[in-house]
Amino acid sequence: MPPRTTDSAPERRDDDHPRPDQGGGAAAEAGDGLRPDSAGVAEGGHDTDPVPGAVSTGGADSPGTHAANGTGTEGTPGTHDHDRPRAGNGSAAEGDPDGHGGSGPRPENDPGAGERVAAVRRAADGGRRWRAAHLAGCAALLAVALTGGAVAFGSVGDGRAGAGVEAVSAGGALAPGVLARGDLDSGIGSLQKHLRAQPxxxxSWATLGIAYxxxxxTNGDPSRYPQAERALKRxxxxxxxxxxxxAGRAALAAARHDFTGALKDADRALKENPYNERALCTRIDALVELGRYEDAAEAARTADGRRPGxxxxxxxxxxxxxxxxxxxxxxxxxxxLEAADSPADTAYVATSLGQLAWNQGEYKTAxxxxxxxxxxxxxxxxxxEGRARAQAANGDRxxxxxxxxxxxxxxxxxGPLVALGELYEDRGADGDRAKAGDQYALVDAWTSLAxxxxxNADLDSAMAAADHGDKKEALRAARAEWNRRHSVHTADALAWALHVNGRDEEALPYARRATATGYRNAGFLYHRGIIERATGNxxxxxxHLKAALDLNPGFxxxxxxxxxxxxxxxEGSR
Incomplete structure (x- = not known):
């Protein structure tokens, strides 16, 4: 499986505030001492505020991969009692809630999405003709991957007391909980309408930005990133x-794989509100992606103490x-999983358990x-995707x-394009090699669009190109990514890119570093073993090759x- 570095869980409903009887949460109950001193957060009520001396905002905030961050659809608009939203003229000078030049709301439902998906597949069957068609067809699908999991699948409250998911602000703005329940398009339209009246x-600008x-x-519309940036800026x-x-700006930075920027903005958000769940979770994600695992563990303990869930x-x-x-x-x-109380939570956590089992070679469990x-x-x-990978590893190709x-x-x-291409190559039926090549070509197009x-798509590019593309480009991308962050995944990518370029002595220290944390990843062990053989070890x-196959023989x-x-x-040469 590809790294789950910024995946994000569905966020809890707006009325699911932490309760004293939750104790240390699931992590503490697991008996690992995650929250030795935590007593949880007071039950959320209209008169409760977990931040001493703070004025209730009702705002909601969510995580940011492993992986990767909230939908920004929480909280009653206009967060400070001393600065309630004031009526305005809705002029362009006050900001454009539509996010595209003030020409009115864009159509949120895209009837052409299915056609664009079909165009992507037609491109894969078109040999050299795939590029132009795919660049048009894949554009609408690109943003799903761009977040790297950095956006949660639902919304989370930020721990502040306030109205429930059905609430509407005094100014008439849509409650973010409506967005959290999946009515994203109409919710955005309502926010745009509200902001034209209350600019x-x-x-509401913050909620709109993260909703973008x-x-x-969800819609595969990368044009929403600059719109989100403008709304959050406003x-x-x-x-x-x-x-x-x-916190929304932190989630946006994580979505663009700017993890240094995501950490900076998450820290700023937490300085204002230590209970902001989106910021707490984005901070963990950013530290993981930057390879700062000790700091990430401490950030997780802090987050569990403030917002267990x-x-x-x-x-x-x-x-x-x-x-x-x-x-x-x-x-x-x-x-x-026992604590999951919504289909979204159940699907997310069960999938995480499946990925964990697959990494250990436990395919039936996965x-x-x-x-x-x-x-x-x-x-x-x-x-x-996970089920298909487990089926392949379990022999059901x-x-x-x-x-x-x-x-x-x-x-x-x-990720799935490379996995499918490799299955075609392994099957070896008539036309399978060409089919595999089409999948790898689509990865190149995805990288260009990203x-x-x-x-920043350098990690994705390095991983795919090293085995199935331009090896020099793989090394360039891997070096660029390593210069930005020193995670186990970037170490492994750089080691392998150096190997395929014939630079095994250089590669070996990075291969060792990728496996130094104890992370049980058969792909990393395989890369290290191949590089060690090339260097005479x-x-x-x-x-390491035996360890890879013992751990996950179908990796x-x-x-x-x-x-x-x-x-x-x-073994034969011993």
Missing amino acids: RDFG VEQAR SLELDPGNDQAL VPVFTRYAYVKELRGDVRTARDVLERA LGHYARALAADEDYLPAL GAAVEGLEQVVARFPLP RAGGV EREARD SPLGAREARTTLKDL
Whole structure:
């Protein structure tokens, strides 16, 4: 599976404020001491504010991959009692709620989305003709991947007391909870209408900005990123310290893979409101992506002390997994699944459990978790992709190919495209090599579109190009990404890019670093073993190739095959 570095959990309903009887939450109940001193947060009521001395804002905020961050659809607009939204003329000078030059609301429902998806697939069958057609067709699907999971699938409250999900502000703005329930398009339209009447409602500007980020993910419309940026900027012009907009800007930065910027804005939001859930979760995500795992663990403990819930639990579990503590990661996720009270929560957490099981080679267990996720949400794409990978590893290649074909027909993103291409290559039927080449070509187009949208796609580019594209470009991208952040995933990507360019002595220290945290990843072990063989370290190569195959023998159709062949050669030469 691709890294889950910024995946985000569905956020809790607006009325699900932490209660004293929640104790330490699922993470603490797992017995790992995540929250030794935490007593939770007071039950949310209209007269309760978890921030001493603060005025209730009712704002809502969510996570930011592993992975990656909230939909920004929470809170009663206009967050400070001393600065209620004032009526205005709705002129363009006050800001454009439509986000596209003031020409009125854009159509939010896109009847051409299915046609664009079909265009992507036609492009894959068109040989050299694929590029122009795909660049048009894939544009509408790109934003789903651009967030890297950095946007949560629902909305979270920020811990402030206030109205429930049905509430409407005094100025008539739509309550963000409506957006959280999935009525995103009409909710955005209502916010736009409200902001034309109340252009100084900074809370609604913040909500609109983060809703645009979420819409980029759900509708595949990358034009929403600059719209989100403008809306969040307008909110901060009206109230420079409002935590909703700062947390939204952090989520937007994470969506664009600017994790340094995401951390900076999350910290600013938390300075204003230490209970802002979106900022708390985005902060964890950013630290994970930057490779600061000790800091990420501490951030998870802090977040669990302030806002225990599924978004925090899933992030904490991933931090534990990255450090090799699979048992605690599983315990936390299982308790989070028990606490899940919505289909979105159930689908997300069950999928995380499936990914964890798949990484350990427990394919039947993984398939069971994916089945539970899909029972909660039959269209949940991460579960559909995960199920297909588990089916392939478990020997059901036909079902895996069919499943991945369905996934990429809807969302042609690098991870499933590469996985499908490798399954075609491994199957080797007539026309399969050409089909595989089409999948890899679509990855190149995705990379171009991502960069055109202002998103840093170097890690995705390096991982795909090293095996299936321009090897020099893979090395350039991997070096650029390593210069930005030192995570296990960037270390592995750089090691492998150096290897495929014949620079194994340079590669070996990075391969060692990728496996130094104890993260149980068969792909990393395989890369290290291959590089060790190339540098003459045959004993270490045997150890790591065997460890990769013992851990997850179906980690990659082509990689596992090469690992077995190389290990057999090494055993024969002893």
